Structure formats: structure tokens, C-alpha cells
Amino acid sequence: MMPHFDAAYNLARWLTRRSEDADDVVQEAYLRAYTFFDSFRGGDGRAWLFTIVRNTCYTWLRKKHGQELMTEFDETLHSSPADSSSPEIQHLRRVDAEMIRDGLEKLPAEFREVLVLREMEGLSYKEIAEITGVAIGTVMSRLSRARRRLHDELTVPAGEESTA
Amino acid sequence: MTCKETQTFMDGYLDRELDLVRSIDLERHLHDCPACATLHEARLKVRAAMPALRHQAPVELKKSVHAALLERSREEDKPERKWYQFPWSAIAATAAAFALLAVLWIRPTSNSLEREVVDSHIRSLMANHLMDVPSTDQHTVKPWFAGKLDFSPPVRDFSADGFRLTGGRLDYLDRHPVAALVYQRNQHIINVFEWPVPASNRSFHTHAQQGYNVIETVRNGVEYWLVSDLNSIELQQLADRVVAN
Numbered sequence: 001m002m003p004h005f006d007a008a009y010n011l012a013r014w015l016t017r018r019s020e021d022a023d024d025v026v027q028e029a030y031l032r033a034y035t036f037f038d039s040f041r042g043g044d045g046r047a048w049l050f051t052i053v054r055n056t057c058y059t060w061l062r063k064k065h066g067q068e069l070m071t072e073f074d075e076t077l078h079s080s081p082a083d084s085s086s087p088e089i090q091h092l093r094r095v096d097a098e099m100i101r102d103g104l105e106k107l108p109a110e111f112r113e114v115l116v117l118r119e120m121e122g123l124s125y126k127e128i129a130e131i132t133g134v135a136i137g138t139v140m141s142r143l144s145r146a147r148r149r150l151h152d153e154l155t156v157p158a159g160e161e162s163t164a
Numbered sequence: 165m166t167c168k169e170t171q172t173f174m175d176g177y178l179d180r181e182l183d184l185v186r187s188i189d190l191e192r193h194l195h196d197c198p199a200c201a202t203l204h205e206a207r208l209k210v211r212a213a214m215p216a217l218r219h220q221a222p223v224e225l226k227k228s229v230h231a232a233l234l235e236r237s238r239e240e241d242k243p244e245r246k247w248y249q250f251p252w253s254a255i256a257a258t259a260a261a262f263a264l265l266a267v268l269w270i271r272p273t274s275n276s277l278e279r280e281v282v283d284s285h286i287r288s289l290m291a292n293h294l295m296d297v298p299s300t301d302q303h304t305v306k307p308w309f310a311g312k313l314d315f316s317p318p319v320r321d322f323s324a325d326g327f328r329l330t331g332g333r334l335d336y337l338d339r340h341p342v343a344a345l346v347y348q349r350n351q352h353i354i355n356v357f358e359w360p361v362p363a364s365n366r367s368f369h370t371h372a373q374q375g376y377n378v379i380e381t382v383r384n385g386v387e388y389w390l391v392s393d394l395n396s397i398e399l400q401q402l403a404d405r406v407v408a409n
Contacts, residue, residue, distance in 0.1 A: 009221035027229045095209045097216045119214035125181050144175040
């Protein structure tokens, strides 16, 4: 009866990082979807819904928590100098879900967003590009940086955390 | 492929968005380079753990959103209605709510597939990745697909009729790998996408999108999509030949 509800909630939960916010965002997003149903021009209903959930999240965060999260994302600013070095060779000794959850929570929203859409929802680059309103090439480079940052979070020894 | 290139293409490879030739190069590099192989393994480990991090929506929330949607649809039914008037607007609003829910269930339709096919055609022209196996010989192209696809696409050359087979390529459409055959007529490139579908035939369907002509059909368990900037009449001529036995 409520299609894609879990997926919509998951995205909202990861973007807002708070369950109370996710509740409000999802409710608002579904009502918006209902209101703007006229603007749905066919195609993939799930991607359309994700777009609405995402936009609702960012509007919500801006309104509720100020500009805290949403400084305009700068691809060059957010790419660490390590991006051009040779591959990291630290082994990931143990990777448990908790560690990844913590690591993911620390990433900027734009990184969290592509990882959630790709790794949890299994969307293609093209679908992610449509939802986030960026070029496919940007999706690929953003995913690449997101995974690298997440990897770094997982390999940084405890107590020596970098400024994420 | 160097370590640097491997890093660059690693994500496309993990996400199965990398073209076939680069994927093979990358696999070869992973085989020879322990450092990159370690990186690749680490990426796989993290990826494997991610789906478990999915948050489940609370049941209460689901109920309350559902209730809010129904409430909204009822609000649109104005109260000045007399008791004897039939609540058409309420029915319309409820129908709209149901239509929304129904649409969200629907998988991408052939409309989005059409877009995908045209995008793929454009990408193949732009990315300098028109062909994985350049050959005008159907006996070279056909075996090349063997082992790369779970079906054997019909491959024929129609040079005699002015449609020259120039090669083949592995592509990815509608969430599965497909064969892309490349034909040329004068200066026009034609991509013919083929993949198996549950048997049953569908007659020709012609569309125009973004300045490209598209013809789709299903014959004997194979779905065909032809895309080109060639005019629709000549494209149809090729379509007739491709599906003919």
C-alpha cells in the first residue's frame, strides 16, 4: 500500500541522521508527492520519489538546523590531497557494520547520499545523476571520493581521527 | 593499465558501469598488482556490509503517513456539499491517491527504456567506444559474444543492401547485458540492441527522440531496438532485414 516507504525512510534517515527528523521528512515528502503528482511525467516512480525525499531533506535541514550542513558542495575543496596518490595499502582488518555506520555518519551529506543510493538502494549512476541533479561523471567521482573517505575513516586508528 | 588508472576506474568497475574493454584491462591489472588487489578487496568488504545498514521504517510512521494521505484526499472534498450530492470530488481525490501509489509501484516503463537506448546510442558515439569487436565479418562478431552473454544474438551483415556491419559491443540496458551490433549506412551509424525476452512477438513501433529515430520490436523471443540519426524509412528497411529469418 505504501510503495518504496522503507527506501524513502532509509534515505531520509541517513541524510538527516536523526530519526525524529526522518519521520517528519518522510511524511512531508509523501504529502508533497501527492500534491505534485500532476508534475510526474511518467518513467521511474521510485527515482521521482527519491528526488522529492532528497529535496525535502535539504529544505528541512536548512530550515531546522541552519546552514550547518548545506554549504554548497565544492568538488575541489572536498577532495583530499591523497586523492592523487597511489592506492592505500592498509588492510581493513575487521569491518563490522557498526564501524561502517559510524564512518558513514561522519561523511558530508553529498557523500552519504551517493553511497546510500548506490550501495543500499542499488541505483545506477544515471538514476543517481537524475536524483541529485548532477552529471554522471560527477556521480562517479563523488562515489569514488566517498568510498575513499569511508575507507580512511575505517583505517584511522582510534583516538587519531582526522577532521572529517 | 597503471595503478592510477585502476584507481580511477575502480568505482565504475565495482558498480558495473565500466565498459567491457576497460573492465578486462582492470581485471588483468588486479591480477598482477597486489596493492590494487588489496584495495579492491577492501572496497568489496565495505560494500558487502552496507546493505545491512539500511534503516527500516517504523510501522507507526507508515500508518500515520498513510492516514495523512487519506486525510489530505478527504480535505479536498469541500464541506459545502449537500447530503444528496454525490461526492465526485472525494472519489476523484481518492483515485488520485491510488494513482500515485500505483505509479510508484511501476517499474521504469518502456518510455524510460527508450531514453536509455537513445542515451546509450549517443554515449557510444561520444565515448569513442562504438565497438569492442570491430569487424565486418559476421563470423568474427558472433563468436565474440559467446561466453559474454547468456544468449547468442543473431549477427548478419547486410552490405549487399547498403547496411554494412561494422562491429559489435557489449552494452547494458534495462538492468541486463545486451548485444549491440553496429551498422553503417553512408555516414550514418546505427546501433541495434538485442536481448532475449519471454517469447511472444510485438509489432514495430517507431519513435523519434532528441533527433534520433528509434524502432523497437520483439520477434521470436528477442527484443530489438534500433537507434540512429538515419531517416525512419531507411531505418525501417534495416529493421525488416534484422528480424527476417
